[in-house]
Amino acid sequence: MSGAPGPLEYLRRWPIRAWLAAVILFLYAPLVTLMAFSFNTSRRNIVWRGFTLDWYRQAFEDSDLIAAFGNSLAIAAISTVVSVALGALTALLLWRFRFPAKPALEGALGLPIVVPEICMGVAMLVFFTQVLPWPTDLIWPLNLGAIIISHISFSFSFVAIVIRGRLASFNRELEEAARDLGAGEWRIFWDVIAPHMRPGLLAGALLAFTLSLDDFVITFFTSGPDTTTFPVKVYSMVRFSVTPEVNAASTILIVLTVALTAIALRLSGGAVARIEAGEGL
Amino acid sequence: MAAGKTLIRFENITKRYGKVLAVDNVSLAIEEGEFFALLGPSGCGKTTLLRMLAGFETPSDGRILIDGQDVSRTAPNKRPVNMVFQSYAVFPHMTVAQNVAYGLVVDRVPAAERERRVEAALGLVKLDGYGARKPDQLSGGQRQRVALARALVKRPRVLLLDEPLSALDAKLREAMRTELAQLQEKVGVTFLFVTHDQDEALAMASRCAVMNRGLLQQVATPSDLYEYPNSRFVADFIGSVNLFEGRLAVDEADHAEVIAPDLPAPVYLDHGVTGAHESTVWVALRPEKIELHKRGEGRAPPALDDAPEGRNRVPGVIRQIAYLGSESVYDVGLEGGRTVKALRSNLTRRDQEDFTWDEPVWLAWHACSPAVLLS
Numbered sequence: 001m002s003g004a005p006g007p008l009e010y011l012r013r014w015p016i017r018a019w020l021a022a023v024i025l026f027l028y029a030p031l032v033t034l035m036a037f038s039f040n041t042s043r044r045n046i047v048w049r050g051f052t053l054d055w056y057r058q059a060f061e062d063s064d065l066i067a068a069f070g071n072s073l074a075i076a077a078i079s080t081v082v083s084v085a086l087g088a089l090t091a092l093l094l095w096r097f098r099f100p101a102k103p104a105l106e107g108a109l110g111l112p113i114v115v116p117e118i119c120m121g122v123a124m125l126v127f128f129t130q131v132l133p134w135p136t137d138l139i140w141p142l143n144l145g146a147i148i149i150s151h152i153s154f155s156f157s158f159v160a161i162v163i164r165g166r167l168a169s170f171n172r173e174l175e176e177a178a179r180d181l182g183a184g185e186w187r188i189f190w191d192v193i194a195p196h197m198r199p200g201l202l203a204g205a206l207l208a209f210t211l212s213l214d215d216f217v218i219t220f221f222t223s224g225p226d227t228t229t230f231p232v233k234v235y236s237m238v239r240f241s242v243t244p245e246v247n248a249a250s251t252i253l254i255v256l257t258v259a260l261t262a263i264a265l266r267l268s269g270g271a272v273a274r275i276e277a278g279e280g281l
Numbered sequence: 282m283a284a285g286k287t288l289i290r291f292e293n294i295t296k297r298y299g300k301v302l303a304v305d306n307v308s309l310a311i312e313e314g315e316f317f318a319l320l321g322p323s324g325c326g327k328t329t330l331l332r333m334l335a336g337f338e339t340p341s342d343g344r345i346l347i348d349g350q351d352v353s354r355t356a357p358n359k360r361p362v363n364m365v366f367q368s369y370a371v372f373p374h375m376t377v378a379q380n381v382a383y384g385l386v387v388d389r390v391p392a393a394e395r396e397r398r399v400e401a402a403l404g405l406v407k408l409d410g411y412g413a414r415k416p417d418q419l420s421g422g423q424r425q426r427v428a429l430a431r432a433l434v435k436r437p438r439v440l441l442l443d444e445p446l447s448a449l450d451a452k453l454r455e456a457m458r459t460e461l462a463q464l465q466e467k468v469g470v471t472f473l474f475v476t477h478d479q480d481e482a483l484a485m486a487s488r489c490a491v492m493n494r495g496l497l498q499q500v501a502t503p504s505d506l507y508e509y510p511n512s513r514f515v516a517d518f519i520g521s522v523n524l525f526e527g528r529l530a531v532d533e534a535d536h537a538e539v540i541a542p543d544l545p546a547p548v549y550l551d552h553g554v555t556g557a558h559e560s561t562v563w564v565a566l567r568p569e570k571i572e573l574h575k576r577g578e579g580r581a582p583p584a585l586d587d588a589p590e591g592r593n594r595v596p597g598v599i600r601q602i603a604y605l606g607s608e609s610v611y612d613v614g615l616e617g618g619r620t621v622k623a624l625r626s627n628l629t630r631r632d633q634e635d636f637t638w639d640e641p642v643w644l645a646w647h648a649c650s651p652a653v654l655l656s
Contacts, residue, residue, distance in 0.1 A: 176337055177370035177428075181384035181435065182358045191383070195374040 031254065038247035055248040065249060068233035074141040075229060076212040079151035083208045084201060086152070087159025091200075092193075094160075095167040109161065112154040121221035124150040128222055136224050146222045147229065151212040158211065159204035166200030167193075202267045210260045214253065285313040288471050289334065289439060294343035296329050296495075303329045305495035306343075311439075311473060311488075316465050318486035319475045322518070326495040327475045328443060334473070335364050335441055347438060358387075363432035364441040367448065369424045371416045377403070377427050378412035384435040402434035405468065422453050433468060442474035446481055458484045479519050483507065491515050507567075512656045516565040523571070523621050525564045529556050529653075538592070539564050539653060543619040549592035551648035556655055563654040568624035570650040573611060573636060574643040587648040594645045597621065599636055609633050613644055 005012035011020075038056070042049040059065055094106060112120065124146070128134050134146035141148075170193065178188045216231040223232050230253060237246050289311040296304040304326040311317050319327040332338045334345060336357030345353045352360050363384070372380050381402050385395045403409055406426035416424055425445070432440055445461065446454045462485050465472045476482050482489045483503040491498040491506065491514075499511045510516035513524060527541030527548065537550040539562055548564050556562055574583040582594040600620060601612035609632075611623045623644060627633050636642065 171368055171370060173366040173368050173370035174372060176335075176357070177364070177366055177372070177431075178383070179337075179357045180335060180362075180364045181431065182387040183383075184358060187387060192372060195372075 034247050035251045035254070038244055038251045040244055040247075043243065055244040056252075058245050059248045059252070062245070064228075065230075065233055065237075065245075068228045069230045071141070071144055071147075071227060072213055072230040075144050075147050075151060076209050078141065078144075079148050079155060079212045080205050080208040082148075083152045083156035083159050084205045087156045087204055087208075088163050088197065088201060090156070090160040091163035091167055094164055095170075109157050112157040113161075117217040120150070120154060121218045124153075124218055125221040136226060144227050147219055147227060150218050150222050151215060154215075154218065155208035155211045158207050162204040162207060163197060163200040166197055166203075170196050199267055203265075206260050206263055206267070210257050213260075214257050285315075287311070288313040288315075288348065289473070290344075290346040291330070291334075292344045292346065294330065294333065294340045294345065296326070296333065296338060297341045302495050304333070304340075307492075307495075307497045308343075309490055309497060309500065311471065313471055314469060316462065316472045316485060316487045317474070318482035318489040319473065319492060320479060320482040320486075320489050320518075321477065321492035321498075323477055324494075325492040327477075327492050330492070331364075331441055331443060331473065331475045334439070335362055336360050361438040362441055363435050363437040363439075364443065365425070365428045365432050365445055367443045367445075369421075369428040369448070371419075371424050371427050371431075373416050375416075376412065377408065377414050377416070377419070380416070380427050381412075381430045381434050384431065388435070398434050399430075402430040405433065405464065406430045421449055422457065425449070425457070429464070433470065437470060439471045439473055442472065444476055445474055446476070447478070454481075461485060483519070491518060493518070508652070510565060510652060510654065513563055513565070513654055516563075516652065516654060521568055521622060521624075523566045523568065524654075525566070527562060527564055529554060529558060529560050529562050532556065532558055536648070537653070539651075543615065543617060544595055545616055546595050547592055548651050549588040549648050550651060550653065551587055554653045556653070560655075565652040565654055566621075566646060566650065568610060568622040569608075569626075570646055571621065571623040572645045573613075573623055573625055574645060576641040576643045580643075582643050583645050585645055585647065593648065594643055595621075597642055597644055599638055599640045599642060602633075602636070602638065604633055611636065611642075613642060 010016045037048075039051050039053065040048055041052045041054075090105075090109065094102065094109075128146045128150075134149075136143050138145070174192050174196070175188055178192045183191060214231055215229075216235065219229050220232055220235070223229060228236075230249070234246055234249055234253075237243075237249075287310045289309075291307055291309040294304055294307045295302070307326075307330060319330060321327045329338060333340050334347075336352070336355060336359075340353055343353075344351050347361060372383065375383065378399055381399045382395055385398060390398070399412070400409075403412060406429050408423065408426050408430065411419070411423070411427075416427065419427065425448075429440075442461075446457055449457060458481065461472075474485070483506070486503060488500065488502055489506055490500045493514050499506060499515045501509070506515060506519050510519065516522045516524065525539075525541035525543050525548070527539040527544075529537065530540045530547065531538035532554050534553045535551070537552065537554045539548040539550070541548060541564060554562070572583070574580075576596055582596075585593055588594075595615060597613035597615045599611050600614045603610040603612075606627070608624055608626045611625065613621045613623055615621060621644060625632065625636075
């Protein structure tokens with residue numbers, strides 16, 4: 001690795017390096033700044049004065065913020081469980097059976113992904129005021145029902161598509177082999193199909209969880225005064241003033257979502273690697 | 282092959298997919314202990330026949346009997362047959378031992394007996410000590426052994442193999458042929474395998490059924506298939522052959538003659554043919570059964586002790602030589618433009634130097650060599 005750069009060594013040429021540096025700067029500098037200033041002693045986000053964890057303490061002592069965070073986790077957990085169950089069943093239905101409305105259903109599955117989020121939000125708002133007014137005086141977390149349902153409605157599509165993709169790589173001879181060895185339908189599902197789906201289920205679950213956790217637009221339209229989520233709460237805090245407390249809260253959210261996404265990618269990436277190694281064949 | 286009792290009987294089996302006739306009125310009996318091959322080009326219906334026996338397809342017409350019991354409508358998991366799939370279909374999330382044990386677990390075989398049988402099955406396919414491995418730690422050949430053990434451990438009446446060697450590389454394929462034959466001898470289970478590879482079928486099978494376009498063409502031992510094909514399709518599909526269309530000019534009890542327009546001399550046979558006089562027949566001559574002789578200036582045709590003068594000897598010129606190491610294949614052009622393939626074993630290191638391009642030669646064959654085909 002010395003001398004003039006070879007024909008394919010793009011990374012050793014200065015224009016490419018400059019380009020890369022610019023990309024990294026514009027993409028990540030804002031995030032790094034946000035995180036750095038969450039440790040800043042100054043109240044204002046302009047000058048660096050010194051290191052402190054005070055803003056984190058303050059964030060944790062803010063009962064409204066903590067309540068919103070608890071809401072977010074509950075919503076994410078419940079909507080993940082439901083959308084994984086629904087998504088897995090939908091994927092199985094589409095993979096396994098042939099029926100008249102199948103193309104229509106497949107098309108409809110992608111709809112929540114392509115429809116602009118703002119439209120989904122407005123639609124949910126109209127739905128939950130006109131068609132199904134969700135009572136907000138129920139015990140926690142049932143009072144979050146409207147948000148949970150709207151989160152399920154978009155995240156289950158992602159889950160179904162991820163699992164469907166996983167099922168596409170299933171070798172039908174595995175199923176026939178199990179049947180040939182004496183297994184009935186139920187056993188075949190649990191012994192052969194379900195283990196194959198597992199990476200898809202995990203990746204779908206993490207996807208649904210992170211999608212729900214950081215969703216703002218749709219949640220904004222379906223949340224009420226007592227049913228605020230973490231992103232919505234942060235937004236309302238920002239409207240008064242951008243204090244480092246907001247930075248601290250945002251940093252926690254970033255770390256959480258990045259960690260979960262990394263796990264999701266690792267799991268589904270592992271699945272891809274295994275298929276390429278011929279194991280899924 | 283000792284005349285055993287019939288184990289599997291296909292009775293007038295027909296399978297239609299919509300308007301497509303995949304299997305057309307096939308009747309076939311397979312005896313206990315046979316190593317039986319279903320051979321044919323892709324799309325000939327051989328795999329459909331196998332899958333109907335396994336239970337993955339239901340015949341449109343006809344019956345399938347195993348041990349005299351009609352199993353045509355029996356579910357695959359209730360039949361006394363097990364299958365080795367083309368992709369081997371080894372369960373990727375289970376260890377080798379769990380794979381082999383699977384059929385026994387489903388059958389609720391007690392754990393102690395199960396372990397014993399799994400151990401024995403792994404020993405049978407020479408995978409002792411591999412029980413704890415995962416399939417992705419195995420080679421293709423080893424995965425096939427797992428699939429074999431997994432099927433054999435259930436002690437099926439028939440073991441079905443779908444293109445068992447097609448996924449292996451050439452060297453391993455040849456080694457596996459011998460090994461499969463030995464395994465079958467050891468376990469004594471009837472093996473039924475499907476292949477499109479004639480070498481594979483000839484090398485392993487005790488009997489073969491050749492299929493084409495859903496129809497059963499011929500059922501015979503490998504050598505009978507090769508030496509006594511019953512149709513142009515079988516003659517052409519098994520090995521390489523020179524086919525000549527002609528008319529049956531002489532047909533006596535102890536000899537016959539066919540006059541083929543492509544050949545300058547009549548074909549003389551040392552046996553009678555049961556065909557109508559002057560009817561159209563085809564003569565099949567295998568390349569290795571044609572001798573090459575020098576035909577320099579004034580050289581007489583070679584002497585043949587079993588054919589009269591002017592029969593079974595034709596002049597030609599070598600057009601093409603394919604040197605294959607153990608043998609050479611010569612394309613010989615006849616007067617009138619027809620090309621005939623003749624194969625010559627290179628018995629010594631210098632044999633391939635005997636003949637060269639554009640050399641005039643005599644082609645000759647014995648009276649017992651040609652096969653006369655009526656269809």
